[in-house]
Amino acid sequence: MTEDVSIMKDSQPEAIYLKDYQVPDYLVDATDLHFELEPKATLVKSRLSIRRNPQAGSGLPPLLLDGVDLELLSVSLDETLLSTSEYQVLPEGLSIPVEKSEFQLEIHNRIKPEENTSLEGLYLSNDMYCTQCEAEGFRKITFYPDRPDVMSKFKTTIVAPMDHPILLSNGNEIERGLYEDGRQFVTWEDPFAKPAYLFALVAGDLEYVEDSFTTTSGRKVKLQIFTEAKNIGKCDHAMRSLKNAMCWDEETYGREYDLDIFMVVAVDHFNVGAMENKGLNIFNSACVLASPETATDSAFQSIESIVGHEYFHNWSGNRVTCRDWFQLSLKEGFTVFRDAEFSADLNSRAVKRIEDVSLLRTAQFAEDAGPMAHPIRPDSYIEITNFYTLTIYEKGAEVVRMIHTLLGAEGFRKGSDLYFERHDGYAVTCEDFVRAMEDANQVDLQQFRNWYSQAGTPVLDVTDSFDQSKGKYRLIIRQSCPPSPGQEEKLPFHLPIKIGLLGADGADLAINEQGDTETVLQLKENEQVFEFSGLAEKPLPSLLRGFSAPVKIRYDYSTEQLLFLMRKDTDTFNRWDASQRLALNALSDLQATFRKGEELQVQASLISAYREVLQDKELDLALVAEILQLPSEQFIAEESSSIDAEAIIAAREFVRKAIAVELFDEFHKRYLELNTNKTYSPNASDIAQRRLKNTCLSYMCVTETEDALDIAQTQFETAGNMTDSAAALAVIINHAAEKRAQDLIREFYERWKADTQVVELWLSQQSCSPKRGTLENVRALMQHPAFEMKNPNKVRSVIGGFANRNFKQFHKKDGSGFEFVAEQVLALDKLNPQISARMVIPITRWKKYSGDLGGKMRAALQKISDSEDLSKDLFEVVSKSLI
Template identity: 75%
Template sequence: MKDAQPRTVYLKDYRVPDYLVDSTRLRFELQPRSTLVRSELHIRRNPAAGTDLPPLVLDGVELELLSVSIDGELVPASRYQELPEGLSIPVDKPEFVLEIHNRINPEENTSLEGLYLSNGMYCTQCEAEGFRKITFYPDRPDVMSTFTTTIVAPKQYPVLLSNGNEIERGTTEDGRQFVTWEDPFAKPSYLFALVAGDLQHVEDTFTTASGRAVKLQIFTEAKNIGKCDHAMRSLKKSMRWDEEVYGREYDLDIFMVVAVDHFNMGAMENKGLNIFNSACVLASPKTATDASYQRIEAIVAHEYFHNWSGNRVTCRDWFQLSLKEGFTVFRDAEFSADMNSRAVKRIEDVSMLRTTQFAEDAGPMSHPVRPDSYMEISNFYTLTVYEKGAEVVRMIHTLLGADGFRKGSDLYFERHDGQAVTCEDFVKAMEDANGVDFSQFRRWYSQAGTPVLDVSDEFDAASGTYSLTIRQSCPATPGQQEKLPFHIPFALGLLGRDGEALPLDTAGNTEQVLEITESEQTFRFHGFAQKPLPSLLRGFSAPVKVRYEYSSEDLLFLMRCDSDEFNRWDAGQRLAFMALEKLQEDFRQQRPLELPPALVNAYRSVLQNRELDPALVAEILALPSAQTLAEHAETIDAEAIIAAREFARRELALALKDDLLACYQRFHDDREYSPSAADIAARSLKNTCLSYLCVTEETEQLALAEAQFAAAGNMTDSAVALAALVNHAPEQVAQSALESFYQRWQQDTQVVELWLGLQSSSAQRGTLENVRGLMQHPAFELKNPNKVRAVIGGFANRNFNQFHRADGSGFDFLAEQVIALDKLNPQIAARLVTPITRWKKYTADLGDKMRAALQSVMDSGKLSRDLYEVVSKSLA
């Protein structure tokens, strides 16, 4: 484990590497507790760094050094210096071959960084700084090298994989097997990958636009071999889409994917050998939900798209992480929008952004898309870098248009192929390709926080002029008290009283992207007989908060008439927010709670509208989550949020029972499962109706859930019905359903994770006592990140009611688990602690208890750098 040294790395201190590595040859002799690693590095002085010969400093953590040689001559131990996290070797020539032998222990590597064992399979995770746990190396992204890798292993590991193309295989004199792989494309060490195990695979081919045949392989354990087809189809669709939309062809002869049960992230884009969390690649109709199918499709696409936006062109340093991740998240979001419902995809992404990324922007770990500093780089694999970074790329796309953005991306790939570059290089390519100036726009990369747009309007009936005034501001964030104006694309439409879109210019365009560049700007539109109703920030054209005084009548009108589907949904959310905020205040003042009839009528009209996409209807019917309400509040009153939301759901369910039942029956059928967009949309609306109906806890409604659970032919219907029973049915019924589900699926790892998460996140059954019980269940494993996320993460992040119990026991439980996890897997511990880091925003009673739990983590002893950074910044 890395020591908790409060050493801060700053972007301003970046220096080019002193030495470059032209080629890297690796040899692994695999043994669970004693793997030998031999590296041969062809090194030369970096001409950009100077002509003197400083010591060669290599990174290395938890390595047993055996020997060091330069140009074939052994270097005595007295000549080099082992550092706390590396090795310093004196150098007397500008070019040389360095050979290092070292030993590592994959079996004891619970951090899941570097080379480790997962269910008897060797695999690696080297991003961001995991390669230094394999061998001594300049482990930084701007040192790019070709790699040749030989893996030697006993025959119990018949599959031996690494980056690139296979060039040799055979048997050693002592009967072990070996395979050698060669990657002809220079890459940084974080993209290195190795897998060895007893695996099976499915295989297919893809013919590129230029006619090359590429072999595609997905590897997994034998028991899961029947769950790879969807991932393979997703991969082929991704490859074709990237050719058609970006002109990017795949460049190697083979592309491999491996499914791994123990993995800190979703997947990793290692060149030619992507390693995936099993949950993000394995699916069958009976074992995976619609959400899993769509997630797998998106993640497969994301990792494949990295072949160009991340691998062929990579980031110069880790401050530039959004260069590859923000761009690639935007690319995979557009791919998913093309494959499914564009409006629903946008709604899902914005919902997550508003709930969790906006909270990150307003919290103690707030940072720009390109951070200025960090203590531990693993802590900056954040929603700000990924999701907000993608929104920044999306804004460039909005400002330039699809054709202009394609010109910019073409120039970017052409100009920087094979290089490690910066966010500035990406923006510069967009500018140069389109003849624009994005100087002000660059502030999105350097300024933290969520901008707020205050919008007001006026109408001059005499001249028929409508004026829209927009004022922008951005709250102070740690280290940034004052913010300069952002360059914000603001998509706008205007509606007449008949619901028709009004022309905004002489060309008759009914939508316009306004460019907000000043603290205050006024835009005028002419030729109106009456005051129009504005449709603001269409499609969520920028990651900002908009404040405009819509009446409930205005919002109802937008829900019915706005041609922008995102804004129809957003109008419904705003209407729900208004109702829920009043309910919260009434609860605090001990006044009787009453749901506004306008909200009921709005939901009824949506339910009865058969022209709308069913998936969009399902999204509109979903009340804002407790987490979203918390982010929206100035001060988080958990008790009031819970009371208001539970009351609203029950009242809606009772008032709309007949409409919900009719809609449920309309979409309830026993057709064969298909993950098509249309079928997913139908199931989404059907199951939204079922979830509402069961809130009433009436016998006839719960009987629908019991019948669906018993007859479900796919995991989506089964899981939704089970959740309804767990949350609303009598104890005996719920327990019986849980037991039968587990007995049926106990051998399927991904389904068991769903089963665990469903219980831990249940407001009804996910009590602290039951969550502790789940941790004692044979299916739970503290060393498995997926199980930890399902149980502990499910309780802390998705079980708002039970986690926020007034006695603070939920916070103490989380602190206790974080302390234990930090000794096993610092990355997971640092990410898991987030729910108690925003204690300052809560009411004093809960906030003080959160802070005490956080302090107990700090006082528990020596923390990893990962956890120390998050906790220390949160307590400051």
């Protein structure tokens, strides 16, 4: 049976609605799978123990099973082979009439892993068999009720030739042996019931590293990380991260691991970062493999975070899972919050918060303001893979963080304990999570639930007043939220606003009788007034400390006040945020000047502020590096009501070069101080030192002087780690003369062409370069032997890098960048609909662009829409974007 996913002009795919949810008619108590692996024709045998769901009502409706791209061989009911007239093959599944409330169903079918370019279900990555079943990939393996609220105990037997010696699945290994024909088999059994989306299978010629972890209760767990032989030396950091995550989850949440073994497999071809399959996590190779020679600091930190994230899913996602896919943020938002706290505890908490908020403000806020805007619990979808979004993950995590802020650490732990205890082994809803928090703490979060049902980014307008004679200070906060698709009017959100009040000397003032210097205001109305008494002077408010709510905040800070906050605020996040606001204001003024055709000038106070930060030896190096970063073009665009790409680029380049020229000597001096020859370590302090050093190098090279570029080339040639090598290569690509740049590009490739992850970095640096990342160069990279259209990482490096991170070249006036993306999206859609739907996002926000750019974006989008046979994934994104 083959799925027809084409979208005809007169037949649009149907949306699925949360309001239509119904419990499954049948449950599967046990699933016994048998695989005989062959690349062109893998035989799958499934034996299911099925019973009528007592919650589904009376009668015996037909059993409906999902199935896509399957060759059906036979169907047997209670050992009786059914004829083709006794069941019905549907366009995407199977319907079988039944006469008993409990029965055994056996199905045999074939699949073609070699031809599966969607990377869903069972497919080949190089010569390795692997699976990806979330969200609806299991239906590409066999006919099954492929929904998260059908939970079953799985037993899996894998049969394969001896050239695939490693055969893995969920749970614990219970048997292995050889057949007379020379093939081997291994049987795995998972004692915990799980939905089909958590099923996993891996088979290949792999090596592994092994360690162990002893839980609090004394159980010894075997830990294994599998990869190709050439990468076996790059697993140590992931193993350390895994052990740290297991320890942290026990200490912070009281959660122990529950199987005898925990396995991780690195896979080159993978649509996402990693997958939390029970006991057998499958990872994109880029998210698990690292060595100082081949991985940057950001890769080390990302691996630590992702390994933690997938491990934490063992409880927040596996032991307690989603009832339906509308509840996706139940597991993802909660687990992103958990992995963020894990990373913050192991590294710089301030910098981690800055990084997370930067992503939220730049990309998720744009999503909130775009055509695909949706609540963290959507009301409907056409293709669920389109809703693995920053809103579900990052905004979902911010919603969980707000509950943590409102309840406090102790109250949140009480709530999570009750949640895990109450729902262990069940598929539940976001409502169940919030109710556990309420019941454990005896609080009412009814209004807070608006975060789950309303889309958009709330805006807070703040004004204040001070009565000197009474020593009384008043903050007036008004909240609003712009309309989003299907939601013109919004109810007030429940918002925790963490604030402090600064005196003239920069010290935090006491804001209540208890002497507290910080408090959390609970905003529930459209407008509220908060009063503070006993103040001898008008304070300067430090608003939204730690970014306590995912909102935009507007308070009329003067330049002098922002400079003061940047220098004095005791909240490190708000120090950084003040620097961003200061730069944004300057950049906004320069954009207006550029549009008038007048001469651009940078305020001396801005240069002075950066000089002061650069020379501050008491400030955390990581924070210095963050403050010195100008807002990205993408963030500037998101802050603009109408995006003028040319003005944004001109203003930012002018300011960046002015800072570089004025502070060249200071950057050089700090660079020399930080450029030590210490042995590489991915610890927080060393990462901070390299981050600031390479920030200084980047500014120096903006001047494009030979002295600066010589320093960069020396660093490139002598670097003992990939962080320094890649940083030097990037500034040379962006700022050096063509010959110097091309010589180093070739040298780097020749040195690292055998390492897949380094080559992906090499591709990305070129496609992201505003100077040489031109469309012609990007097209040339797509013809390079290192590029592979079927590999999502390579696609993200080149096409995604150009469209998402090369603001200058992508937004060329002639619209060629948009046409290129449309062309590639259509080609990708035939291979991998998930990736095509993600690559089209940069041209869906055409309505925000001024002048001809918006029209050219829309034309590129229309070209896609006019094409035949769009996948459901791409159709949904494009059709919503053209409304």
